[in-house]
Amino acid sequence: MATRLGCVGQSVRQIFKAPVINHVNIAQRRTAIYAESGAVLPKPDQIKFPLPKVLITVIPFLTTGAIVSKNGAAILEEMEIFVPEDDDD
Template identity: 55%
Template sequence: MAISRLTRLVTQSKNISRYEQIIVQKRTATTTPSGAILPEPEKTPFGLLGVVCAVVPGLLIGAAISKNIANFLEENELFVPSDDDDDDD
């Protein structure tokens, strides 16, 4: 049984290699048609402002969703915090 699987895998790998030999794909994203290497693309720095603009809305949206879900659970009495949990004295 293991031998039949092995022969099947070898046959499949031979078929794949033949297929790859027939269709040759060339990636031209980094080179010109003549083969020259393209210059490095420009980088746009986001800096601290970009990080703040990405993180703050995510935190606010996450907090709002969490608050709504907690209210839903409490209204439907699926989760009701006990008074013993609030003992910080």
């Protein structure tokens, strides 16, 4: 029974974990260059304008998170749950 469970656990790990070669996940790597007919496959699609897309996504959410954190700290300070002490004397 123990060996049978070990085999099941092993197969589950193999199913959910893609093999890694040279720190690159095989599932993310294109290995086919030629079609079955021998023709060269077209180049893979590349993301156009990656930096602006990242900035358009990150800046609003970072700003929203900062505003929520600032308002949350103000509410905690107002309710005297968290009051920073001035021990610099």
